[in-house]
Every structure is written in C-alpha cells, then in structure tokens.
Amino acid sequence: RPTVSLPRLRELAARGEPVAMLTCYDATFAKVLDAAGVDALLVGDSLGNVIQGQPSTLPVSLAHMAYHTECVARAQTAAWLIADLPFGCYEASALQAFDAAATLMRAGARMVKLEGGGALAETVRFLVDRGIPVCAHLGLTPQRVHALGGFRVQGRDEAAADALRADAAAMAAAGATMLVLELVPAALAREITAAHPQMLTIGIGAGAGTAGQVLVLHDLLGLTAGRRPRFVRDFTREPGSSADAPGLPISAAVARYVQDVKAGRFPDERIHAF
Ligand code: KIV
Ligand code: NA
Numbered sequence: 001r002p003t004v005s006l007p008r009l010r011e012l013a014a015r016g017e018p019v020a021m022l023t024c025y026d027a028t029f030a031k032v033l034d035a036a037g038v039d040a041l042l043v044g045d046s047l048g049n050v051i052q053g054q055p056s057t058l059p060v061s062l063a064h065m066a067y068h069t070e071c072v073a074r075a076q077t078a079a080w081l082i083a084d085l086p087f088g089c090y091e092a093s094a095l096q097a098f099d100a101a102a103t104l105m106r107a108g109a110r111m112v113k114l115e116g117g118g119a120l121a122e123t124v125r126f127l128v129d130r131g132i133p134v135c136a137h138l139g140l141t142p143q144r145v146h147a148l149g150g151f152r153v154q155g156r157d158e159a160a161a162d163a164l165r166a167d168a169a170a171m172a173a174a175g176a177t178m179l180v181l182e183l184v185p186a187a188l189a190r191e192i193t194a195a196h197p198q199m200l201t202i203g204i205g206a207g208a209g210t211a212g213q214v215l216v217l218h219d220l221l222g223l224t225a226g227r228r229p230r231f232v233r234d235f236t237r238e239p240g241s242s243a244d245a246p247g248l249p250i251s252a253a254v255a256r257y258v259q260d261v262k263a264g265r266f267p268d269e270r271i272h273a274f
Helices: 006-014 027-035 062-073 094-106 118-129 142-148 158-173 186-195 250-262
Strands: 019-023 040-043 080-084 111-115 134-139 178-182 200-204 212-215
Touching: 006 019, 006 200, 019 200, 019 250, 027 040, 027 062, 027 250, 040 062, 040 212, 062 080, 062 094, 094 111, 094 118, 111 118, 111 142, 111 178, 118 134, 118 158, 134 158, 158 178, 158 186, 178 186, 186 200, 212 250
Parallel strands: 019 040, 019 212, 040 080, 080 111, 111 134, 134 178, 178 200, 200 212
Antiparallel strands: none
C-alpha cells in the first residue's frame, strides 16, 4: 500500500474517513499493524507502562524513545510514524526540544508529539519552522499526572473547557498539524475538531467526533492488567461474547479496530465517551 503522508492523512480527514492510529513499540507489531491497515503508528511513552512496567510515563528517557522508534522504523511501514518526546527533554526551551526531536527524527520518526498547550506554542513554532511536523497532546496529559491529580476527565467545567479551547487554538496557530485529545468530553472534542480543520484531532476517550482515534495496543489486545478504563475496548473479544469464548487472533483484532474506527462503530459514545 502507498506510504501514508501528511497530505494523505489530511485527505482522509477531508473526506470524513476517520484516521486509525495505534501505539507500537517494536518491529514485529509494526508489520502486523501495517498489514491490518492502521494509518499511523505512535511510539508512545506509554511504553514506560506497557513495556517497562513503570507506574507512569515519567521515567521514560529520550534514549528509550529513540531505541523503540528505531525498532518500529526498521519495519519500513507504509503507516505514518509518530514518536513521543518524553518528560523532561523538551519543556525547558525550544532548543532543547529541537535537539530531542532531531534524535527521534534520526531514529525514523516522521512527526514528534509533545504534551502541553499555550506554554509550548513557541516551541511548536520553532520545530515546525525547522521542518519537524508536530502533534500536540491536550486533555489528560500523562506526563502531568501528578499536577492534574490523577487520571481523570479534563475540561469538564466551563473554565477548564475554555482553557482547553485556548490551548488547542494556540497549538493550531503555532503550526501543529495533529492534536491528540485524551479524556475530554465528546462534545468539547467535537467542537475543537470543527474549530481547527487544518489540525487533525485524534481522540482517546474523547468520543467519536474527532478526525481519528488512537488506543494503546496492549489495551486493544486485552493484555492490560487491572481496571480497564471506560474508553478502552478489548478487540480480541466479540462484543457480548462470553469470557471463555476463544479470542480473535491479533491480526484480526487489529483489523477489526481499523474497520470499526473507519465505519464509526468505535468509539460508541454510549459506552466509551464522557
Ligand atoms: O503514549 C501514548 O500511548 C499516548 C497515547 C495514549 C495518545 O500518548
Ligand atoms: Na504519550
């Protein structure tokens, strides 16, 4: 299949076809996800949780991110490849962010993602002006989990919603071409999506009104221990099937995720949204 470029992602969004994104941390899964038609792979710093067994994404280093980005990039996928800038390697200055972003681009990323709004606008502009496509990330931003007081829905009251609107506008004005919205009420995510058609919104726990969806691969495969967040669905299980029914193979589960995102069947706002 043809390589997924930024214009291609924009074309999907323009014709109302949701972008299907998943996290990915190694070459084997990269090939499986690519073959299943996933549009974009995110080497997320969620690898701290699902690969390293850390309690949060805070301990993830730039070297860890570069290593996993190289592993995924070696699969030479058609899918667009995004890598997370990890905590502590981009917040201090635009120069610091550029050095870290360059490391991830050299490792094979085509775009970098960073958490934050207005305070990071100058940094986003700095990267974009130097040829690095940027995805911003707003709402529940896991690198700020301690400041946010836990993993909870963001932008619920009017003041918080206004702050989120302003951060999204700042990111769009700074030239971010993609925006992940995590744990945001569906109506607010829909509104931000409509307000910034040039910035592709990708939702996780943000309802069905964004230009695309992303999930953590291990959540989709039902491998994550403990309480499952409401916005997650285990795609290895048929909806409503009994717990002892045989599960779908990985490639089929991923293909179903792609189909359900494209057809607007996932997320189901009655179950997965706030
Ligand atoms: O690290 C990650 O997996 C992410 C997604 C959940 C958006 O940032
Ligand atoms: Na992340």
